[in-house]
Amino acid sequence: MRVLCIGDIVGWPGVKTFSRQIGGYKRLYQPDLIVVNGENASGLGITPQQAQELFASGADVITLGNHAWARREIVSYIERSSRLIRPYNYMAPHPGRGYVILDVGGKKVGVVNLLGRALMDESPDNPFYAIDRLLSMHQGKVDSWIVDFHAEATSEKYALFHYLAGRVAILFGTHTHVQTADEQVYKGTGYITDLGMTGPTESVLGVKPYQSIAGFRGEMREKFETADGPTAMNGALFELDADGSCRKVIRISSAD
Template sequence: MKMNLLAVGDVVGDRGIAFLGQRLRPLKKLKNIEITVVNGENASGVGITPRQAEELFQAGADLITLGNHTWNRREIVRFLDENPYIFRPANYPPQNPGRGWGIYDTGKLRLRVVNLIGRLGMDFGPDNPFLEINRILAQDTADFTVVDFHAEATSEKLAMAYYLDGRVSVLFGTHTHVQTADERVLPKGTGYITDLGMTGPVESVLGIRVDQSVDTFLGNPTGRYETAPGDYKMECAIFELDTDTGLCSGVERLRIL
């Protein structure tokens, strides 16, 4: 039996959440999506609040993953402990609030979702994600395993994908907000894309006003970053999963305007 899993790139700001609310459910119906994973770490620009997490669930997300801005909105801390369907990176120190992976039981199958963060190009030193994923995969069992690898370097994402090929069903990258055109099924059956992209403004630099980003690179003083105005897009990928093998049989990359 085949089933479709939808992974949605980093949602930027309240307008990104609103756009997701307009586009996500029609897409799920059109493409017969059974499970939806949304990266929400930029729902506040940097970070996410409990209100915004609830709005992502209301928009149609079944599971929410985060990243390097997990702690920017401190009010999310208790929510991470209380809600089993939102995940911060698993290779953060173990004393951190929340969980880095979990089992989502649909009643028909068990989906293990894992949130990892890369180490290259980040401003801090999380634990080694390659070692952490081994510890996670040794625990519990599931029909499918899906990994959101929130990382800067394409080399780190690709290396992780090949390291896990045939051991997980899907690995998709998040964080760069730029959709890559390398979606495919790897040789041993893992579905992969280096970066999903973002759900945010089309005319922007990673969701931020163009003039502010240009000023930053010019070395000019800037105020607090603001989400760019204009039309929005939702970038995502659909992974066709095979219940007989627990692996992926196809990947479709999408940009919804």
Template sequence: MRILFLGDIVGRPGRDAVVAGLFRLRRELEVDVVLANGENASGGLGITVKAASQLLACGVDVITSGNHVFKHREIQVYFESTDRLLRPANYPPGTPGAGLGVYGLDGKPPFAVLNLLGRTYMNSLDCPFRAADELIGKIPGDVPVRLLDFHAEATSEKKAMAYYLDGRISALCGTHTHVQTSDAQILPHGMAYITDLGMSGPIRSAIGMDPQAVIRRYLTGMPQRFVLSKGPVELQGAVIDIDAQTGKAVQIQGWRHACQE
């Protein structure tokens, strides 16, 4: 089973690139499932109903998210109409949406997607490690393919979670920093891991934003209005091959695709 997992989609540039090219990329890469972190898909912060609908219609099978998912209030109601948009499971009880989905698409082997938020330098939420235990306990035993988006800032927290879950899930892909790491690997008990998938958006930017505004913020210490950067767009993520019978990863490769301007 081959999975393409796209890193944080940033604003209209990233969203348009996914919409324009994903069907072709699915064929070229021969992927069975496409996952994407979409929490920055609308204006670079949050996700609207329109953006989520566009991504699901263009070939994304499941959208994961993170700490900005509720930026646009309308998305709260949207969670009631779809199970293909997830939010981190360790938000408090009563929060709209779910952090776990189990899917069977077009006769392909079933798979589970988990979504968790880190706590180091992030929102103070429930413990993601204990939440991971709870989520895994809810996945049916006949669904061995299990994929986690761990939306976290600290590399140490992502690595700790990786070794905590190795052998219990198929892949852990980190998101949030928008900078792709070069440490894609298979851990000893068969779990694929990458610290961060990177970003699907403008590459001549400071994590998607106009670098000049970010520079002014650092030089002056004063608030600045951040706007999406312009110019070339790149899709970033990872391609993961998983044995659908055992749930163990066969290989993982960091993946980047330059889009035409």
């Protein structure tokens, strides 16, 4: 089984880049499942229209993150869409679901979205305990788990990777928007600290540079806007064996 995971889609430029490029990757790798992080599809958050376009272009599951609710119109949509998932480890009740279990070629594949706690403003439930509960709830009923760990700190991502090594098939990081060169397989778990971003490259993590610079200079803040100009798509392909463990990770990165 091949699982193609695409990093944070930023703004309409990111959505359109995914739509234009995904067909080429489907022909090249013939993925059985495509998982896309879409929490920045609207700059902050995602609209139903953007989710629909990502699904129509080929995404099987869209994951979210700390900005899941920035566009409130997604609330009624997420209640109806089992394949758009928000972080699983909120403390308080939230709309939608934090994971989905799909039938992929006769195998049960679970995809879960977790939010990190280190250097993040949100205070979710501890992701280590949350994933333990989820895995034990479905013990023996899921062949492979895929975890999108939406987190800031590299250390928290590595710690969760080693905590889950041998228990999940894939753990990829999102949120920091810069692809890391540390893809690896350990105890049958495929890992990369960050998939990277799908969006404008002449930017600060997708945002117009002058706006980010103004923020760091302590000037009056504007509402961040997605940058213009050239774009790229980033992610990773994970190859799983018949027993559900990962054997290979291939980073992908392509200018549009």
